[in-house]
Amino acid sequence: MLEGLISPSKTSILDAAEKLLGKYGYAGLSMRELAEECGLAKATIYHYFHDKQAIVLSVLERDMSRIRASTVAAAAQEENCIEKLRAVIQTHYVMTRERHAMIINVIREINGLEPHLQELKRKHMAAYYSPVVKIIEDGIAQGLFRPVNVEMTVFSLFGMIHSFVAHCMLTDEAESGDDFVDHTLSLLLYGINQDGASTETLNSEDVVFSQSHPHESVKHAA
Amino acid sequence: MLEGLISPSKTSILDAAEKLLGKYGYAGLSMRELAEECGLAKATIYHYFHDKQAIVLSVLERDMSRIRASTVAAAAQEENCIEKLRAVIQTHYVMTRERHAMIINVIREINGLEPHLQELKRKHMAAYYSPVVKIIEDGIAQGLFRPVNVEMTVFSLFGMIHSFVAHCMLTDEAESGDDFVDHTLSLLLYGINQDGASTETLNSEDVVFSQSHPHESVKHAA
Amino acid sequence: MLEGLISPSKTSILDAAEKLLGKYGYAGLSMRELAEECGLAKATIYHYFHDKQAIVLSVLERDMSRIRASTVAAAAQEENCIEKLRAVIQTHYVMTRERHAMIINVIREINGLEPHLQELKRKHMAAYYSPVVKIIEDGIAQGLFRPVNVEMTVFSLFGMIHSFVAHCMLTDEAESGDDFVDHTLSLLLYGINQDGASTETLNSEDVVFSQSHPHESVKHAA
């Protein structure tokens, strides 16, 4: 939020740590490499952070609040619940890619090491997921969506996004992700079952995957 | 396949490595700890495997072929495409939990280190996803499912499963996962959109998440 | 001597050890690599030799007796003391190169580790140097050579040879060594001092080194 008040050294440490965490994960992050990356001496880092874990937690907090802010802002620009969902998928996809899908993995790694941090992270995740929960709850209240288990649905949605980001990083495909957004929104809304309601709005083509299925995706469905 | 022919020491190394990889990931896996865990001397491990990476690759191969075998077997026991999907979700969920969601993370870690292993892993993943691709393609051919992008859909489905497993491991909730299977199958089939076709079959309750949404899930829908 | 009576496995071990000692020295010789090189299992090597040191000593003994035999044989083919010296230089140069100057280095390495082996090695070296000692002593007795300290002179001569071999191995120059033999014999006989007796017999050219000094070397001087 008020990053202007944070010392530039601290910021450079967090930036470097974010980059290296994305590459190597928590256990693979070396303080020596971190020092080299941010241009400070190793000892200087300990002037700003108590230990390695504190750095990583700071990175996670900063990233989470940024992602949350971006997600909220993106959703706020849309009126319609469905368009809000599209905005969320798009934003979350982009930000996750930028962070090299770091967060999910780092959390899991830290978690294995530090059981007492679970609650802290659960809170973070609640804050993280809650904007999307709100959107779906609103949709249900408006009669747009059926009364699904909202929390579970949000997990599912984020799972789809992360899975796709992971796949892209594995294969180094650098596409825009538009097709992914269309596919994911369509799947989230209508599923794969054949019924009259959903198919009539489908009309785009896919280029990402080999087997083309021309009828996939929903373009700005109302 | 023919594990009976493999020496017990080798098996014990792989077993221990599988366990520790689930806990700590690739970088966090220590050869000292592995030796303790499998009851052999450190040097003995190197009698069976060239290096740490070779161990981890063996674990991954073994797990992948096991998961694939289980998934295929589970699906083969069902006639109906939808029931096949349910079986896949159930099996994959259970096996992923047993392996502490290890595979996806380890692959990503290794991948960061060894660019030339990408192709190998892509092949593995193809084999891994292909049974599910087949089911959905059959469903589409039978007119049961709409013509979605199948490969993308499979990614989405596995993403949902992995995400949920990760969440459960984070919170140490040890439920059976039945609710999860119902939710996921329902979401995959119908999405969240409100329409006449899907809502009438919903009738179960959720205990997993705090906010209860009584109408979620599809029980053995045909 | 009677190598026909030695088992082929034992011979292959010694051959492999000789090769690797030349490459890596004593400390750098690994039993694993030795086993690979000679095509036997590590444990099999211990069937033939008590330990690593015993192997190396066997190699040294074998090489030394071979070099001694070759040197003696080469000298025996010549009548003249000077021609005997030329033969010795030539033979010793070739055999040292073939063994990658191994012996001198290995002896020094072992010596650092095993003080009680000194006497053994002194005996070996005495046997090793004695043929040349004999030649020079004969030359002195015949009034051909001046009464130098023979033992020291032999050390000097072998020093020159080893130094040149080391230089050639360092620079990977693969010359025949004829120039070297001429140079060394000339230096040994006449030194560098300018006087009437020696210069008149010099008539060959040098190609080995950059600065050419056309008057170097003695061709079959009588």
Add this chain to the structure above:
Amino acid sequence: MLEGLISPSKTSILDAAEKLLGKYGYAGLSMRELAEECGLAKATIYHYFHDKQAIVLSVLERDMSRIRASTVAAAAQEENCIEKLRAVIQTHYVMTRERHAMIINVIREINGLEPHLQELKRKHMAAYYSPVVKIIEDGIAQGLFRPVNVEMTVFSLFGMIHSFVAHCMLTDEAESGDDFVDHTLSLLLYGINQDGASTETLNSEDVVFSQSHPHESVKHAA
């Protein structure tokens, strides 16, 4: 040169490494033992040097420049070419003994491992040999020496010295080396051939070797 500016820890590492290299060679030099010898923790050594090879190269560079400096200084104190040669032999002999004849062996060992270091070492050796090359070239220009191949001759000379040092270390004889210097200078100047010019100046006795040859050596021959 400016060793006063180098940290005492770094110097103590190099000193210890020089000592151990002389004893055990490159492969036999253990970082653990080095740490013990210089009184620092293993990890501290890596604060000053990137790896073992860097340490050894530093030792070699330091020793080579020291030997070169001493050799040049010793030669500069003499007017006469022959006396310069005597000074060089004396100095080189002493310094090589002090370093346990380490350099030649270490270079050969490293060279086997690192082909791309050859050129570096050739340069070093050029600088190392060049002072002596200069002396002999001057002697030839002055008509004192016959026109031998100078570079080869320098190799031969250093070979004699190193060989003798090695012999002394093997037998732990701790003599002053005066006899050796006389012998070597005499051999270098006049060789062993019987002729009028050289014998008349010989008049000393040898104690180093068993067989005494009373007429060896040149005492300050002009």
Add this chain to the structure above:
DNA sequence: GATGAATGAGTATTCATTCAT
């Protein structure tokens, strides 16, 4: 605010060697 120096405990890996078969 920043760092060079230092370290104990750790890393993955290799060592020479033994032994039951």
Add this chain to the structure above:
DNA sequence: AATGAATGAATACTCATTCAT
């Protein structure tokens, strides 16, 4: 005669961290 399996001790090197300056 030959070896697969096993190991304690060593290898070079890195770790996160501290502290005096």
